[in-house]
Amino acid sequence: MVFGLFKKKEPIKCKIKSTGEEFDISRDTSLMNSALKANIKWPHSCKAGGCGSCRATIVEGEGKYPASPCVPESLLHPEEMKNGMVLACQWYPKTDIVVDVELGKEGDKRGIIY
Numbered sequence: 001m002v003f004g005l006f007k008k009k010e011p012i013k014c015k016i017k018s019t020g021e022e023f024d025i026s027r028d029t030s031l032m033n034s035a036l037k038a039n040i041k042w043p044h045s046c047k048a049g050g051c052g053s054c055r056a057t058i059v060e061g062e063g064k065y066p067a068s069p070c071v072p073e074s075l076l077h078p079e080e081m082k083n084g085m086v087l088a089c090q091w092y093p094k095t096d097i098v099v100d101v102e103l104g105k106e107g108d109k110r111g112i113i114y
């Protein structure tokens with residue numbers, strides 16, 4: 001059992017619903033940053049939780065927002081959040097996920113641009 005403490009954790013898998021592309025997410029990296037590291041054309045602008053252009057909908061899987069100044073409620077409507085929409089630059093998956101995102105665009109900004 002003690003040896004399990006030192007076991008390397010497997011990366012989390014992400015599949016993009018529209019294209020079927022898959023990439024790994026390290027547990028200390030946000031969904032969007034992992035996608036960008038994998039050369040996925042994820043929509044983004046500020047990378048700081050202020051513009052909303054990185055929005056994506058989590059179709060399967062779970063994750064969280066770590067403690068940070070980011071307030072997703074300021075950019076996402078309650079109904080969108082209820083349906084799985086997240087700010088991918090601030091959201092960290094905890095399980096394998098399937099995500100719906102419109103790739104290759106700058107992103108539809110709805111908040112402050114830094």
Ligand code: FES
Pocket residue numbers: 043044045046047048049050051052053054055087088089090
């Ligand atoms: S890139 Fe601006 S909120 Fe995520």
